[in-house]
Amino acid sequence: MLLLGIDVGGTHTDAVALGPKGIEAQVKVATNHEDLLSSIKSALSEIVKTADPSRIKQLNLSTTLSTNAIVEGRFEDVGVIVSAGPGLDPHSFMICKDFHVIPGSLDHRGSETKQLNNLSLEEAISSCRKSGVQVYAAITKFSPRNPAHEKEMELAIGDNADFITLGHQITGRLNFPRRIATAYYNCAVWRVFNKFADAISGTLEEMGLGHIKVNILKADGGTMPLPLSRRVPVQSIFSGPAASVMGIIALCKITHDSIIYDIGGTTTDIAIFVGGTPLIEQEGINIGSHPTLVRALKVHSIGVGGDSAISILEGTVRVGPARLGPSIAFGGEIPTLTDALIWKDSCDCGNIGKSKAGFAAFASKIDLNPDELADKAIENAIDKIHDSTRELVEEINQQPVYTIHELLENRRIVPRKIYIMGGPAKAIKMDIFRKFRLSTEVPENYDVANAIGAALTRTTTEIELFADTERGVMFIPSLGYRENVPRTYDLEAAEKDAMNHLLAHLGEMRVAADGDNALITASSSFNMVNGDTTVGRNIRVKCQIKPGVVRTYS
Amino acid sequence: MLKAENSLGIIFFPAYDWAISPTHPEREERLLYTQDQLREEGLFDIEGIREYKPEVAETEDIERVHFCFPEAEAIATRSHYISTGGAIKAAELVMQGERDRAFALVRPPGHHAMKTVLGSRGFCAVNVEAIMCEHIREKYGQKRIAIIDTDCHHGDGTQDVYWHDPDTLFISMHQDGRTIFPGTGFPKDAGGPKALGKNINIPLPPGTSDAGFMMVMERIVMPILEDFKPDLIINSAGQDNHFTDPITNMNFSAQGYAALTKMLKPHIAVLEGGYAIQGALPYVNLGISLALAGVDYSHVCEPGWNPETLKESDEIMSYIETLCGSIPDIYFNPPEKSNEGIINGDWSVRHRNIFYDTEGFTESQTESLLLCNDCRGLLKVQTQKENGPMGFGIEIPIGACDKCRNTGYSILEEAQVKSKFRYMQMINRREKEYMRYGF
Ligand SMILES: [Zn+2]
Ligand SMILES: [Zn+2]
Ligand SMILES: [Zn+2]
Numbered sequence: 001m002l003l004l005g006i007d008v009g010g011t012h013t014d015a016v017a018l019g020p021k022g023i024e025a026q027v028k029v030a031t032n033h034e035d036l037l038s039s040i041k042s043a044l045s046e047i048v049k050t051a052d053p054s055r056i057k058q059l060n061l062s063t064t065l066s067t068n069a070i071v072e073g074r075f076e077d078v079g080v081i082v083s084a085g086p087g088l089d090p091h092s093f094m095i096c097k098d099f100h101v102i103p104g105s106l107d108h109r110g111s112e113t114k115q116l117n118n119l120s121l122e123e124a125i126s127s128c129r130k131s132g133v134q135v136y137a138a139i140t141k142f143s144p145r146n147p148a149h150e151k152e153m154e155l156a157i158g159d160n161a162d163f164i165t166l167g168h169q170i171t172g173r174l175n176f177p178r179r180i181a182t183a184y185y186n187c188a189v190w191r192v193f194n195k196f197a198d199a200i201s202g203t204l205e206e207m208g209l210g211h212i213k214v215n216i217l218k219a220d221g222g223t224m225p226l227p228l229s230r231r232v233p234v235q236s237i238f239s240g241p242a243a244s245v246m247g248i249i250a251l252c253k254i255t256h257d258s259i260i261y262d263i264g265g266t267t268t269d270i271a272i273f274v275g276g277t278p279l280i281e282q283e284g285i286n287i288g289s290h291p292t293l294v295r296a297l298k299v300h301s302i303g304v305g306g307d308s309a310i311s312i313l314e315g316t317v318r319v320g321p322a323r324l325g326p327s328i329a330f331g332g333e334i335p336t337l338t339d340a341l342i343w344k345d346s347c348d349c350g351n352i353g354k355s356k357a358g359f360a361a362f363a364s365k366i367d368l369n370p371d372e373l374a375d376k377a378i379e380n381a382i383d384k385i386h387d388s389t390r391e392l393v394e395e396i397n398q399q400p401v402y403t404i405h406e407l408l409e410n411r412r413i414v415p416r417k418i419y420i421m422g423g424p425a426k427a428i429k430m431d432i433f434r435k436f437r438l439s440t441e442v443p444e445n446y447d448v449a450n451a452i453g454a455a456l457t458r459t460t461t462e463i464e465l466f467a468d469t470e471r472g473v474m475f476i477p478s479l480g481y482r483e484n485v486p487r488t489y490d491l492e493a494a495e496k497d498a499m500n501h502l503l504a505h506l507g508e509m510r511v512a513a514d515g516d517n518a519l520i521t522a523s524s525s526f527n528m529v530n531g532d533t534t535v536g537r538n539i540r541v542k543c544q545i546k547p548g549v550v551r552t553y554s
Numbered sequence: 555m556l557k558a559e560n561s562l563g564i565i566f567f568p569a570y571d572w573a574i575s576p577t578h579p580e581r582e583e584r585l586l587y588t589q590d591q592l593r594e595e596g597l598f599d600i601e602g603i604r605e606y607k608p609e610v611a612e613t614e615d616i617e618r619v620h621f622c623f624p625e626a627e628a629i630a631t632r633s634h635y636i637s638t639g640g641a642i643k644a645a646e647l648v649m650q651g652e653r654d655r656a657f658a659l660v661r662p663p664g665h666h667a668m669k670t671v672l673g674s675r676g677f678c679a680v681n682v683e684a685i686m687c688e689h690i691r692e693k694y695g696q697k698r699i700a701i702i703d704t705d706c707h708h709g710d711g712t713q714d715v716y717w718h719d720p721d722t723l724f725i726s727m728h729q730d731g732r733t734i735f736p737g738t739g740f741p742k743d744a745g746g747p748k749a750l751g752k753n754i755n756i757p758l759p760p761g762t763s764d765a766g767f768m769m770v771m772e773r774i775v776m777p778i779l780e781d782f783k784p785d786l787i788i789n790s791a792g793q794d795n796h797f798t799d800p801i802t803n804m805n806f807s808a809q810g811y812a813a814l815t816k817m818l819k820p821h822i823a824v825l826e827g828g829y830a831i832q833g834a835l836p837y838v839n840l841g842i843s844l845a846l847a848g849v850d851y852s853h854v855c856e857p858g859w860n861p862e863t864l865k866e867s868d869e870i871m872s873y874i875e876t877l878c879g880s881i882p883d884i885y886f887n888p889p890e891k892s893n894e895g896i897i898n899g900d901w902s903v904r905h906r907n908i909f910y911d912t913e914g915f916t917e918s919q920t921e922s923l924l925l926c927n928d929c930r931g932l933l934k935v936q937t938q939k940e941n942g943p944m945g946f947g948i949e950i951p952i953g954a955c956d957k958c959r960n961t962g963y964s965i966l967e968e969a970q971v972k973s974k975f976r977y978m979q980m981i982n983r984r985e986k987e988y989m990r991y992g993f
Binding site: 085290291400526 | 567581586589590591593595800832836837857
């Protein structure tokens, strides 16, 4: 049985086939940005030359498609209809031109405090129709507490839309502006993503691989089945760094608080592990300048990479953040971090002679001994990586907590180990070690770690359950599930229900019940008091399948 | 993307695992809906607004301010240490220049805790703002500080802590004490003999709404502040003046609180009371946060808010106008002598009985200030909880003269020798020495 992983990156598309004993096939092809499918196709056809197609069970795919569509502005117009009520002016979150604010409001417990204004809703829809909009996002403030107004909007939009995203379907977490942006992007890339999904399915059929299950990587270090991804394509954005991080997990046995570096050409991505688990961004990832509710691994990028140019500013040797062409070793003119590493004989790549000659010439031009220049350049790069890492860890340790128990028992993250991957990983390993004085590891196969990560990443999902026993209701917004509960409903029952619904949801997605990896991440129950009597309980439970890999290779 | 005009740090600490009792107004649920509202608004995504974790205060922070008997650890729970640490964190953010302003949205509150503390009063055990202010002075040097208390209840604790301090201006506006707990806070209470005119009480009639509060701000608070020229403005931001608050009788709104905050421009706001946890707190806290950050708050209002029906009567307005005519004089032309205490030799002495409503006992206390021409004067306190052991406290103030400082130590020595006191505490702000004796 084989698991395939494909990571469509900026420069290369990497693919691996993993069998019970490890890598059975691996391939690297150039990414064709005009036609991502062709890159995937050629990677796949290389793989099936060595791997028996009938043994392939699953393909996990990480693709920049949605990301690129958004970054390059290749997406369609969306009709965004919101209703807000008291608070910040909803017009502050106007994300596109077909943006309409409808009077009506719900409060934090989900009670309707003002009816939705049907007349202005009709006007908004007809205005969208006039401008030719075919996909709609409907978002109301506090919809995770009560989706009624969003459902009214859905009903009114009806046949006008090819596709509708309702805010509460994205997540049960609160954040109205982020919910607007997330629903908007989900609609904006819906068509382009679905065309791509059709093409992938078609290609697999053609290649005789119609039997394999396809999953799409998400930014949170998990996957989602292709059929599901068609409804939430926004979840596939920025999954690239996640593939790398999951690769490290698959290749190394991480148990301590750790730092992960993925050193690329122009940037270094920093991720932090607490124990064996990667940290997730608390709220969600930013797309352009818009914060969203898309869950993502916490990855911090800085402008230091192998191709970062060396410069002198006021007598100080600096590396990056600019990239002024390739390294001299690869035909460039201005020395880079890679050239500095080559000068120090730490790195063996490209045209060594040309690199060293160019490096020495540059040094003499600025009256520096080339050894000194190389040392200072490497030191500057390491310092930048070091300082950013410290800031990141400090920031994480500063994250708010809400109970006395958490504050007093909260342990600080203290990294004990460093893992490095990416092109210059081996060359820079000793310098990193000398700076941090922490055990530093560069795994085997670090060059295809991202594809391995993609192949082994398991399906993740997260749900929030919310119950209000005064009203006698329990609901799970992202599943659109609502049920009446007795006044005696309590936290224990809620935790049980949350877990059951999480596993049932996985079942619907045709993922084997993953009970071992399911865990409750937050759980609280508050007495609601009116006068001197307790009138009910306000219960909140969050649970998830934690990000991870199905097995490891080491 | 929204951007804050002033960078703002919010320390949100709802203490979700602490309550006085399950149905007490000051309970776990209190900041729950505020958290929902702030999250749902995306407040922390506004450029310039950031959430921070509180610190945990040290016992020394508490003992620098309060005479605690038997000791701080016996009176302040862990949640008090964190609530106080939250205010200290707010102060640090501003003092270190990391943020222009800060809001400590913490519980439990503190403004009913007096100089001497034997237990909990009015949901408060230790004075959160005072501990924060003295932390600032200890670390960043002597500062002129103005504390504006906008809680509906008289800030009797803060008044007491700063009664003798001419460098701290304390202004409390509150529902008239004849109609509500703790029954104090009248204009005649202008401060101790060395700090006359630095304690300003503004008792407002029940039913006061936005217009009344703003008149008080414009005609009393702002002119006094302008003259006092504080280095720091602190707002004891109690929110129980709200028209839906279950334990008070005022008609203030979220818009009113935000407008007040915009005018006051406090460097640091610290949450005090406010028990309308569903109908008021989410909106008031949002309004105050936006006003502090300088972000438009005009769309923040309570569901069902009707300014017309909340408007105060003409009688109320004319009564407040009378206050506005007379109260500023207390600051600008302070009385010659304090309304509390008698002169006994070199000492100004007052005897008091203080009721601890939360725990239901009375403290009897004798407080004496050594009247000195060279400094603020040495303070000593004798205290006893109903037939309990006696406690003795002595404070050498910031900037004490040599004579007061030396007198302080010889009085302490004498008290130890006589040993009529079970507990003794010395606060020496001059040499930063804090000592306690007894068991
Ligand atoms: Zn007050
Ligand atoms: Zn109060
Ligand atoms: Zn003196």
